[in-house]
Amino acid sequence: MRKTVILVLGLAGVALFYFTFVSAGKVFRSDWQLPQSPGEKQARYRLVLITQELETPFWGKVGAGALEEAERVGASIEVWGSYGKNREDFLKKIEIAIDSKVDGIIVQGLDTEEFKQLTKVKAAFYGIPIVTVANDVPMADSLRRTYVGSNQYLAGQLIARQLLSDMGSTGKVVLLGDSRGEYYQQQRINGIYDVLKEYPNVRTEYAETTDAREQVISATQDLMNRLPDVQAFVAVNANTAEAMIQEIGRRTRVEPYHIYSFDDSHDSMSLLKQGKLDGVIEQSPETMGRISVNLMTEWLSGETVPLDSNGYFTEIRMLKAADAR
Amino acid sequence: MNGIQKKIWTLAAVVLFIMAAIWIALTYYNQKTQDQYNDILQRYLRMNEVTTASQQTVTSLNNYLLLPSRDNLSQLEQSKEKLRKARIDVIELRNPGNEFALTNYMNLIDSLVETTERSLTFQSEKETEASGNAFSEADRISKYISEMSLTLLDAELKTYDRFYRGIIEQSAELKKLGIWLLLLITFLLLLFTYAFSLSITRPVLKLTQAAKELSRGRFDLRIEVESNDEISFLAKMFDRMRININNLISEIQQKAQLEHELQQSKLLLQESQLRSLQSQINPHFLFNTLNTLSKKAYLEGSEETSDLLASVAALLRYNLKRLDRSVTLYDEVRVLRQYIEIQKARFTERLRFHTDIDESCLYVQLPGLTLQPIVENAVIYAIEPEEDGGEIWFRIVDGADRVTVEIEDDGPGMAEERIRQILEERPVESEGGHTTGIGLGNVVRRLSLFYGCDDVIAIESGRERGTKVRLSIPKARESGKQDQASDRG
Numbered sequence: 112m113r114k115t116v117i118l119v120l121g122l123a124g125v126a127l128f129y130f131t132f133v134s135a136g137k138v139f140r141s142d143w144q145l146p147q148s149p150g151e152k153q154a155r156y157r158l159v160l161i162t163q164e165l166e167t168p169f170w171g172k173v174g175a176g177a178l179e180e181a182e183r184v185g186a187s188i189e190v191w192g193s194y195g196k197n198r199e200d201f202l203k204k205i206e207i208a209i210d211s212k213v214d215g216i217i218v219q220g221l222d223t224e225e226f227k228q229l230t231k232v233k234a235a236f237y238g239i240p241i242v243t244v245a246n247d248v249p250m251a252d253s254l255r256r257t258y259v260g261s262n263q264y265l266a267g268q269l270i271a272r273q274l275l276s277d278m279g280s281t282g283k284v285v286l287l288g289d290s291r292g293e294y295y296q297q298q299r300i301n302g303i304y305d306v307l308k309e310y311p312n313v314r315t316e317y318a319e320t321t322d323a324r325e326q327v328i329s330a331t332q333d334l335m336n337r338l339p340d341v342q343a344f345v346a347v348n349a350n351t352a353e354a355m356i357q358e359i360g361r362r363t364r365v366e367p368y369h370i371y372s373f374d375d376s377h378d379s380m381s382l383l384k385q386g387k388l389d390g391v392i393e394q395s396p397e398t399m400g401r402i403s404v405n406l407m408t409e410w411l412s413g414e415t416v417p418l419d420s421n422g423y424f425t426e427i428r429m430l431k432a433a434d435a436r
Numbered sequence: 437m438n439g440i441q442k443k444i445w446t447l448a449a450v451v452l453f454i455m456a457a458i459w460i461a462l463t464y465y466n467q468k469t470q471d472q473y474n475d476i477l478q479r480y481l482r483m484n485e486v487t488t489a490s491q492q493t494v495t496s497l498n499n500y501l502l503l504p505s506r507d508n509l510s511q512l513e514q515s516k517e518k519l520r521k522a523r524i525d526v527i528e529l530r531n532p533g534n535e536f537a538l539t540n541y542m543n544l545i546d547s548l549v550e551t552t553e554r555s556l557t558f559q560s561e562k563e564t565e566a567s568g569n570a571f572s573e574a575d576r577i578s579k580y581i582s583e584m585s586l587t588l589l590d591a592e593l594k595t596y597d598r599f600y601r602g603i604i605e606q607s608a609e610l611k612k613l614g615i616w617l618l619l620l621i622t623f624l625l626l627l628f629t630y631a632f633s634l635s636i637t638r639p640v641l642k643l644t645q646a647a648k649e650l651s652r653g654r655f656d657l658r659i660e661v662e663s664n665d666e667i668s669f670l671a672k673m674f675d676r677m678r679i680n681i682n683n684l685i686s687e688i689q690q691k692a693q694l695e696h697e698l699q700q701s702k703l704l705l706q707e708s709q710l711r712s713l714q715s716q717i718n719p720h721f722l723f724n725t726l727n728t729l730s731k732k733a734y735l736e737g738s739e740e741t742s743d744l745l746a747s748v749a750a751l752l753r754y755n756l757k758r759l760d761r762s763v764t765l766y767d768e769v770r771v772l773r774q775y776i777e778i779q780k781a782r783f784t785e786r787l788r789f790h791t792d793i794d795e796s797c798l799y800v801q802l803p804g805l806t807l808q809p810i811v812e813n814a815v816i817y818a819i820e821p822e823e824d825g826g827e828i829w830f831r832i833v834d835g836a837d838r839v840t841v842e843i844e845d846d847g848p849g850m851a852e853e854r855i856r857q858i859l860e861e862r863p864v865e866s867e868g869g870h871t872t873g874i875g876l877g878n879v880v881r882r883l884s885l886f887y888g889c890d891d892v893i894a895i896e897s898g899r900e901r902g903t904k905v906r907l908s909i910p911k912a913r914e915s916g917k918q919d920q921a922s923d924r925g
Contacts, residue, residue: 124623124624124627127616127619127620127623128620130616131613131616131617131619131620134609134612134613134616134617135461135613135617137606137609137613138465138606138609138610138613157536157540187535187536189536189537203580206576206580207540207544207580207584208540210544210577210580211539211540211541211543211544211547212540212543212546212547213540213543
């Protein structure tokens with residue numbers, strides 16, 4: 112009896128001690144130490160990649176490539192930007208970057224006066240190098256150090272050739288461009304025209320519209336009314352392709368038309384897979400990001416001075432609907 | 437300070453220690469949590485300060501541009517100073533999560549200061565338009581700073597979310613710890629108090645029981661108390677008292693015993709004296725007559741009768757003299773022989789007496805008239821009733837520290853019951869009138885009194901097996917006993 116009581120008391124005592132110590136350990140364990148300041152070690156260069164279209168697959172890839180390369184060369188980089196081509200926000204970000212005195216700005220070119228003002232005057236005033244990526248703005252206007260991205264003129268030619276081989280050398284083609292007339296789109300159109308002007312039987316109709324859905328739809332309606340026997344569409348601005356195809360689809364079947372576009376919109380690839388687009392120019396966004404960061408650091412460290420002002424072109428290829436499936 | 441007081445102090449000290457430990461731990465924990473909160477809050481306040489300072493700078497600049505007075509200028513300088521200080525404070529907020537943003541933040545502050553100065557420079561050079569541009573730029577930068585502050589705060593909230601949760605979780609754990617601690621302390625204190633109170637009350641209880649036993653008169657139980665305080669001392673003293681009382685009592689008992697023995701031997705002596713007095717009514721007359729008869733017989737030529745009468749006279753004299761003092765074995769044997777001679781004259785051939793005596797040990801002392809009554813007994817029971825008489829053996833054998841005297845007959849023997857009666861000194865019913873006056877019982881009693889022990893005499897007997905009385909007489913008597921014995925004389 113006495114033994115049992117002692118045993119029970121002993122067990123109770125041990126259990127109480129155990130639980131108390133476990134509890135005390137939990138309370139006094141200080142694993143919630145505040146993050147410490149990283150000391151004096153800082154990245155070599157602070158770079159910023161600014162785009163107008165955050166969170167699109169294309170720019171996501173550019174950002175990923177840039178981050179990867181930055182890590183490799185020991186620079187720190189942040190991806191900033193606006194959503195859905197919000198220009199005001201985009202320009203503000205550039206200004207902040209300049210005022211923040213980053214070491215280099217890699218930016219999606221925007222062919223507007225404000226943009227040029229910022230890059231040519233303010234960035235130059237602070238001595239911050241600008242590299243345009245994917246979309247170029249001529250050096251004379253922007254004082255950019257270089258351009259990294261696809262050769263848009265070549266891309267236009269590529270689309271025109273594909274169009275000819277698909278459609279034949281006679282027919283009517285609609286080119287749907289951006290009314291803002293950005294430099295890179297101009298280049299694409301130039302490329303297309305330069306090929307097609309050899310073929311007098313191919314008649315081209317150029318129309319301009321903004322990104323706004325209603326505008327695209329009304330422009331498409333207008334074009335189809337004017338040219339009922341049109342055979343091919345080229346959405347020079349990739350963002351208009353989806354609305355345009357939808358409008359065509361409302362009137363008739365989409366398949367007989369030859370429709371082409373570029374990959375720098377978030378629905379280009381899905382349209383291609385559905386077979387609604389016949390061909391898409393596929394660019395190399397990751398390479399763009401990588402090379403731009405690489406060139407920037409090279410320029411900053413003085414390894415490559417000056418950079419090639421014509422730009423560093425990345426690979427482009429024609430992606431056909433048949434391949435995508 | 438010792439014993440019970442010490443124990444009480446210890447208990448108090450333990451309780452005090454536990455309370456102090458808990459208080460210190462809680463205070464420490466509280467302080468730590470508060471510091472963490474403070475640190476985090478401090479960060480927010482510093483960022484907010486930057487925003488305020490930048491806005492103030494822009495406001496001051498605006499005021500100055502509108503009204504370039506000394507007052508406004510000094511105010512502008514003040515706010516710029518404040519901004520610089522805020523910037524320095526912000527440096528300390530760097531952590532891996534916000535390093536990039538924070539560098540931008542500080543550079544923005546620098547830009548603001550530079551732009552402000554540029555605006556001032558233009559103002560002093562009367563280039564109003566450039567100054568205005570610079571001001572609007574400063575204003576924009578100030579807005580950017582505000583926005584960046586918000587972004588940074590947002591990031592901070594994300595970074596410190598984990599810590600807040602940690603702190604909240606730990607608060608919950610603290611509550612649990614409190615409960616466990618309370619249970620543990622209650623448990624330990626109960627155990628400790630139980631053991632402590634027991635250590636005081638148990639010895640007291642033992643002492644009480646011992647006192648009770650003592651009051652009932654049991655002095656032979658040891659009082660044992662295992663403890664190390666005053667009670668143990670008390671118990672020791674109590675035990676010593678018990679031993680003393682015990683000794684005293686046993687001494688008293690011994691004395692009473694002695695008294696009793698003395699009383700008995702006195703009574704016995706009185707009885708024998710009475711008897712001898714009774715028989716002394718005319719012993720001297722009888723003795724003288726016997727001697728005269730002996731001489732007369734001798735003169736008449738009856739020598740045998742003369743000798744017999746002399747023996748009777750000698751026996752009578754011995755009987756008169758030697759009852760209350762010790763004699764040697766030699767005297768006893770001599771008297772015995774005379775007695776046998778008398779009896780031989782009576783029983784002639786019917787009494788066959790054999791002796792085997794070790795002459796070297798006849799010096800031992802023994803009470804007078806010891807052997808003769810025994811042999812007389814043998815004659816009465818073994819010879820007298822038998823037609824053809826019987827035999828009596830008398831032996832004295834030397835032993836290591838005792839001399840053995842054996843008197844053996846071949847008579848009908850004695851019953852167990854009777855032997856016991858004799859040895860246990862119980863009164864025996866009348867044995868008939870033809871003894872010399874002293875019975876066997878009397879001999880046994882005197883022997884045991886004389887030697888102070890009961891094993892001097894032994895009787896072996898059985899139906900038709902004869903009787904053997906054996907006396908083991910110590911060669912040296914204990915001195916104390918001798919004194920007592922001589923006291924009697």
